[in-house]
Amino acid sequence: MSEIVLEGVTKVFDDGYEAVKDMNLDIGDGEFMILVGPSGCGKSTALRMIAGLEDISSGELKIDGEEVNDRSPKDRDIAMVFQNYALYPHMTVRENMGFALKLAGIDKAEIDQKVEQAAKTLDLEAHLDRRPANLSGGQRQRVAMGRAIVRSPKAFLMDEPLSNLDAKLRVQMRTEVARIQSDLETTTIYVTHDQTEAMTLGDRVAVMRAGVLLQVATPADLYDEPRNLFVAGFIGSPAMNFMPGEITGGKLKLPLGEVDASQLPGGGDEGQVIVGLRPENIEDATIVGDDVKGQRGITFEAEIDLVESLGSDLYAYFHIESEGVQSDQLEDLMGESLSETGAGGLREGEERVVARLDPTSKVRRRERAQLWADTAKLHLFDPESGDRLS
Amino acid sequence: MKRDGKDITLWSIAITLVLIFALVPVLWLLSLSLKPPEQVADGRIIPETFSLDSYKSLFEGGFDESPFLHPLVNSIVIALITTVIAITLAAFTAYAIARLEFPGKRLILAGALAIAMFPPVSIVGPLFDMWRSFGIYDTYPGLIIPYLTFSLPLAIYVLTAFFREIPWDLEQAAQVDGATPYQAFTKVIMPLAAPGIFTAAILVFIFCWNDFVFAISLTSSNNSRTVPAALAFFTGESTFTEPTGSIAAAAILVTIPIIVLVLIFQRRIVSGLTAGAVKG
Secondary structure, eight states: OOOEEEEEEEEEEEOOOEEEEEEEEEEEETTTTEEEOOOSSSHHHHHHHHHTOOOOEEEEEETTEEEEEEEOGSSEEEEEEOOOOOTTTSSSSHHHHHHHHHHHOOOOOOOOHHHHHHHHHHTTTGGGGOOOGGHHHHHHHHHHHHHHHHOOOOOEEESSSTTTSOHHHHHHHHHHHHHHHHHTOOOEEEEEHHHHHHHHHHHHEEETTTEEEEEEEEHHHHSSSEEEEEEEHHSSSOOEEEEEEEETTEEEEEEEEEGGGSSOOOOOOOSEEEEEEEGGGGEETTOOOHHHHHOOEEEEEEEEEEEEEEEOEEEEEEEEEEOOOOHHHHHHHHHHHHHHHTTTTOOOTTTEEEEEEEEOOOOOSSSSHHHHHEGGGEEEEEETTBBBBO | HHHHHHHHHHHHHHHHHHHHHHHHHHHHHHHHHHSSSGGGSSHHHHSSSSOOOHHHHTTTTTTHOTTTOOOOOHHHHHHHHHHHHHHHHHHHHHHHHHOOTTTHHHHHHHHHHHHHHHHHHHHHHHHHHHHHHHHHSSSHHHHHHHHHHHHHHHHHHHHHHHHHHOOOHHHHHHHHEEEEEEEEIIIIIIIHTTTHHHHHHHHHHHHHOOHHHHHHHOOOTTOOOOHHHHTTTOOOOSTTTOOHHHHHHHHHHHHHHHHHHHHHHHHHHHHHHHHHHHSO
């Protein structure tokens, strides 16, 4: 139970590479904080600095109000779950889980009792005397969790703990992690590159890019009001659609059509903007009621390139005439968005757009369809800085 | 199934050939050691009459008078002390080399390799002079020091390969679990490196046990002479008899501890010799 505060924490490696830049983060007692970002963004380094496995180059790290910069990991009273679990192969599950307590000099009866209790929580009772090598991936993951929770530490640090599990098990363990954390109410910092994990688990989510902390907010705020292009593009699946826009004479000109600036969230100054539109804010125009269409939005026609029906949702991919948007923040995301939206196969001057339509929609591949974009949900960004306007 | 049978036959023949090649000298020694002195030169593999006289002669006269007992004790003590010191030092060195980046790391490894390549014969002469002026000629340290010189590189190499195989995360997990670096080393790293440590220990032990060059040159009495050197000083029952029988008996006896050691740790050594080679 404790509060973790990072003040201007910076990590510069020996080769001069700045992995974490002036990070300020305030993690409240019992809070579940997620550090998320693409690989190489410094999130793991930040976690390892909190654990004490990496030196802090400058800045201050406080746990429970005390500065712990120079304390070794063992004196910080934190538990860590590693990506590869790092179970001790020569010890049984019981010994693995009790190792920290044994080092702390706690007597055997108490260790046994605590281990049994943790094993019960994690459904590991039948496996206590087995060795890690004989356990399945999910069981190993639970032992790694168990090793952390028996200690009742001040904080849990988790470094991509679910990334080695298969998809189904990952979802299962995700709810498990959430349950354990809310039961124990222990401050938790959880590192992941998976935005779904970040959105579903965290009380608050901290998005990092290239060593810089971009935004810290609740999942809902992050989704509804991303502070810049990177956060907007990173959070959400399928990713937000981006297109260039221009505000002139009280109107926003988009490749989809024109919108009266009065409809825009927060209005807008004259000039070039980058417009973001989430897939679920585009709908089949035949499904949207006329009264809604009369109030706001753009109705436009597009040829559907591909339709993916998931039962509960229907993803329609189409392209628009657009030069695309240029931003280094978005380029970082390109690798992911390419595979997600299938941006390949486009001609020069075309941009792929994804829409998440109602499953009852009748749109077909290679047919033209009437679509409607909800302009009240547009996100406007400055094309220079990538920052959110409004 | 037919092919399997054929394979097994071929393999059996090949293995038998290798075994014969390796074991005939040992059998010959055994046969010599069991013959009475007058039959030693009869050229028979199976002795006409069995006698344990050669063995008895090794132990005659007790600890002080026997040509074999004192050297045997010397061999055991010197090999054990060398092994313990070499493994302790090599474990720390190898750990540092595997885990830490420090200036001179390559130099240490290259130096160790160079020393391992160095022919022992070439330093025996200078050592003989130096040891006499230092006053450690014909003492235990006089042998232990050069043995360490040549066994440390070997041990460092074997152990470095092992420590590199152990995921660093394990040690960090131990640190986060509240272990001091020393505890992390002894409770997590050492147990995992056990096969490597046994392998290195046995290699060092065998090296010391087998050495002849240093033992014959740097000793002058049974106070510190080890068995391989002592064999050369065996005498026959009279001036005119060759000590062949007792040399053979002693050779058989000194082989036994090695065989026992290897059998006990066989599985560990096998996993040890392969662990460094194949990346898990």
